[in-house]
Amino acid sequence: MYTNHEIDRDAFIRGNQPRYVQLANTLINEITDGKYQIGDLLPTEQDMCVQFGVSRFTVREALKKLVQSGLVTRQPGVGSKVISTQMTTAYSQNIMDISDFYRYATDTSLVIQSSEIITITAEQADMLEGSAGETWLFLIGNRFSEKSELPISxxxxxINPAFRAIKGIMGKRSEAIHSEIEKQFGETVVKVEQTITATSLTKKQANALQVKSGSPSLCIARKYRNRKGELIELSISHHPETRFSYNSVFVKNNIPA
Known part of the structure; x- marks a missing residue:
């Protein structure tokens, strides 16, 4: 599973999107608007390269998005067949640089349900790179995509003690918490460290996500750092299976001809 989020067509056309995302958006529109019916085959990779003036890599990445959205299936020797004209309720997140973390926040909504100042223990201090006795702001919430009533995380x-007085963060938010820290305190996030692990949901987490306790989940921990390398925010999100997928693109530079 990838962080499997719902693919929002409108989100595809916001900002400077990669060519494969733009192509995926076009194909999704054509399928959902009825140009292709269930059982139809999409044009071949070679035909798409010619039609859209893109590389085969771009076409393949775009088709991956359609497979993840539940619209098509790909079979060797057959091609890309339309299996649905409605996208699934899973949300698919693409990360290529820090700006994509901001886009993720605007493509979904985070509902902050509780806020508490906590004096951290030695164990928590190790996780937060601080010292026992520090007072950190601790928030709990659920994240939703636009087309699903169930939370995706x-x-x-x-939040670091220096920013614990942050204002206006309760309730439904469509902007990242770290973005609000930047605005209110003049900070700048220059680095995000991410760790992804497979876990099982606790009873509390499962109840919030409306699944069974012990269900498998994808746990994503992100550390947001400022120019000094200091940890200003740590977010830990638990995603139940089938509601979230996570895509990354890695490019090798200076490949010899």
């Missing part, structure tokens, strides 16, 4: 957020 149960999220815990720890």
């Amino acid at each position: 149960y999220t815990e957020i720890w």
Whole structure:
């Protein structure tokens, strides 16, 4: 599973999107608007390269998005067949640089349900790179995509004591918490460290996500750092299976001809 989020067509056309995302958006529109019916085959990779003036890599990445959205299936020797004209309710997140973390926040909404100042323990201090006795702001909330009533994640957020007086963060938010820290305190996030692990949901997490306790989940921990390398925010999100997928693109530079 990838962080499997719902693919929002409108989100594809916001900002400077990669060519494969633009192509995927076009194909999704054509399928959902009825140009292609269930059982139809999409043009071949070679035909798409010619039609859209793009590389085969771009076409293949775009088709991956359609497979993840539940619209097509790909079979060797057959091609890309339309299996649905409605996208699934899973949300698919693409990360290529820090700006994509901001886009993720605007493509979904985070509902902060609790806020508490916590005096951290030695164990928590190790996780937060601080010292026992420090007072961090601790937030709990659920994240939703636009086309699903069920939450796509149960999220815990720890905010450095220097920013614990942050204002206006309760309730439904369509902007990243770290973006609000930047605005209110003049900070700049220059680095995000991400760790992805497979876990099982606790009873509390499962209840919030409306699934069974012990269900498998994808846990994504992100550390947001400023120019000094200091940890200003730690977010830990638990995503139940089938509601979130996660895509990354890695490019090798200076490949010899």
